[in-house]
Amino acid sequence: MSVYAVTTARPNVWTWSSLNADQIRAVIGEVEDMCTGNFIGYNRSFALLKEVSVDPKFGHGRKGGEHLSDVINQTEDLEYHTLERGYFKLRCRESNPYHFKQTSHLNDWFNALEFYNQSTKMISTQQRFDKTAITIKRFEYANLYHTMTDFYNAFRRIHQVPFLEEFKSFFLSRHSVHFNDALDCDNLTVILLLRKDYLAHPRNPSGSVSRKIANDKQLIQKLKELLPRHNVLSSQIDLLSMKDQLSLISRTDILIGMHGAGLTHTLFLPKHAGLVELYPNYWPTANEHFQAMARWRNLKYFQWQNADPSNERANNFTVINTTDVVEMVKNIHALMCN
Missing domain, CATH: 3.40.50.360 (Flavodoxin domain)
Known part of the structure; x- marks a missing residue:
């Protein structure tokens, strides 16, 4: 699973913040950064973005929660969100192409990244938050086992607490x-x-x-x-x-x-x-x-x-x-x- 660190700033605007890059680098291996450290790629598998906003109006997909009879035989591709350029906006003086592993959906996410310089005015309603959150592309959402591993992975990374008893209490x-x-x-x-x-x-x-x-x-x-x-x-x-x-x-x-x-x-x-x-x-x-x-x-x-x-x-x-x-x-x- 590929992961970004992200936090919600408003119901419709998100900002991204930092994790401990040195700790991640110690176990991941190959690390590349650009945009003066605002984009850090790890082993072509996932990335950490800082000083970035997320604009949901550039994302399109099914809302979810439909009655099952309305989606019978629906292909899995229709259940994924499609991101257009501008969904992610990243402060960057210089930008270079970055390629994730060949089959990774993060290549499409990178193409949805729009770079802006220091002088560009950002979204007027944007607020800055220094908390951590995560975006992932979920597979097999209808399976309780896979859904719960998604929930637990998010809980563990956000709270930095890899303990199931705390997750149990939180979830209940x-x-x-x-x-x-x-x-x-x-x-x-x-x-x-x-x-x-x-x-x-x-x-x-x-x-x-x-x-x-x-x-x-x-x-x-x-x-x-x-x-x-x-x-x-x-x-x-x-x-x-x-x-x-x-x-x-x-x-x-x-x-x-x-x-x-x-x-x-x-x-x-x-x-x-x-x-x-x-x-x-x-x-x-x-x-x-x-x-x-x-x-x-x-x-x-x-x-x-x-x-x-x-x-x-x-x-x-x-x-x-x-x-x-x-x-x-x-x-x-x-x-x-x-």
């Missing part, structure tokens, strides 16, 4: 979700996340998804037998609003689900929580996205993969070995409460 508070990390071993909540066919992406008009659980009702029953006095339920979480999703997950002690974007909610589980991640026979366990999230947060983690191909059924359903999964939940319960 911005959605007005109040949470309590206290553990009540007499009243645990266990959630089985269900993956169902549903329409959520313009380039998947059938709404078909893989990695679905064939015997979810049986699994829930076995879990209720293990934890009879506790809250054990299943949820197709994509049917809920984001606030309701976060509210549910922030009160969940043990989360169980097939490998998939919904497990990104591991970021918002209580500090003491546990995760059981399920894999069908055909899906590689080398995809360790959510195991890593659990490890970074010191959560309890167990993994199950179907070893019997006969348990794979039509339409991407997998029969889960309930004995194995119940044993994993039992182990998490013991680690959590004993």
Whole structure:
């Protein structure tokens, strides 16, 4: 992902400010600057701009938020913002061409850069801010996992705090979700996340998804037998609003689900929580996205993969070995409460 540092100055005018260039240079490698240091390119991969304004009227693209039925089969190219010359305005005495890596969209962004000299009058309403912000070109916006990595990367770079607990608190508070990390071993909540066919992406008009659980009702029953006095339920979480999703997950002690974007909610589980991640026979366990999230947060983690191909059924359903999964939940319960 290519990144610029930027901050909002007004709702429709942005100004850019500096990060610590020496720190970035130490890990990036090749560094080139021009415009007396107002443009610094790093390894042809991203750039830092200072003394620059952003004029959104030179940017064009879809607003977003359309009803899904209005964008079915829409190509991804239509979802990107197109920038014209003048979108970025940079104070510069001398300017030279700068080329990012061949496939980088930042080459188009550079072409949207307009240089001005010291005597040129800037936007009259412009205000200067010495804070840091970021612009990125986002891909796979409809996928919760990729969206959350965008949010976390922005949070980490802006606040210079690479800690997930602070991100969790920040994200939940911005959605007005109040949470309590206290553990009540007499009243645990266990959630089985269900993956169902549903329409959520313009380039998947059938709404078909893989990695679905064939015997979810049986699994829930076995879990209720293990934890009879506790809250054990299943949820197709994509049917809920984001606030309701976060509210549910922030009160969940043990989360169980097939490998998939919904497990990104591991970021918002209580500090003491546990995760059981399920894999069908055909899906590689080398995809360790959510195991890593659990490890970074010191959560309890167990993994199950179907070893019997006969348990794979039509339409991407997998029969889960309930004995194995119940044993994993039992182990998490013991680690959590004993």
